[in-house]
Amino acid sequence: MSSKRLIEQARKACETRGARFTLVREQVFSFLANSNSAIGAYELLTQLQQLDAKAKPPTIYRALDFLIEQGFVHKVESQNAYVLCSHFAEQHKAQLLICDNCGDVQEIQCPEINTELEKAADQYGFKVQQPTIEAHGLCKACSEA
Numbered sequence: 001m002s003s004k005r006l007i008e009q010a011r012k013a014c015e016t017r018g019a020r021f022t023l024v025r026e027q028v029f030s031f032l033a034n035s036n037s038a039i040g041a042y043e044l045l046t047q048l049q050q051l052d053a054k055a056k057p058p059t060i061y062r063a064l065d066f067l068i069e070q071g072f073v074h075k076v077e078s079q080n081a082y083v084l085c086s087h088f089a090e091q092h093k094a095q096l097l098i099c100d101n102c103g104d105v106q107e108i109q110c111p112e113i114n115t116e117l118e119k120a121a122d123q124y125g126f127k128v129q130q131p132t133i134e135a136h137g138l139c140k141a142c143s144e145a
């Protein structure tokens with residue numbers, strides 16, 4: 001999907017939910033929509049500063065918090081970076097396949113994985129709060145190369 005269409009979709013979703021898709025939020029969203037791999041907050045800030053020289057780190061973090069809350073973006077903890085979500089649902093449990101060679105991040109949704117993880121964790125009295133699972137390896141293109 002083109003980034004233009006993704007932005008349209010995000011704006012519509014916000015309208016439906018009564019959330020404000022402000023210019024900064026839209027700009028950060030579009031940086032992520034135009035990238036195939038995850039982007040760190042610092043790099044996002046550098047990109048934003050080309051449009052608005054006054055942008056500061058809290059600007060980026062507030063925009064990212066909003067986008068995560070809306071389910072548009074996932075944080076990739078192991079890369080300390082952010083990636084656009086391809087599913088556009090409200091908050092959901094996702095699994096991320098991260099290529100250690102090219103940095104490509106592919107999202108899959110397999111609810112059984114989370115259900116089983118939660119069941120297993122429960123046996124230890126552990127409550128899973130951050131349910132995104134990250135798997136590292138090689139993407140199709142890299143493993144065929």
Ligand SMILES: [Zn+2]
Pocket residue numbers: 071074085086087088092094107
């Ligand atoms: Zn997602």
Ligand SMILES: [Zn+2]
Pocket residue numbers: 099100101102103104138139140141142143
């Ligand atoms: Zn790869």
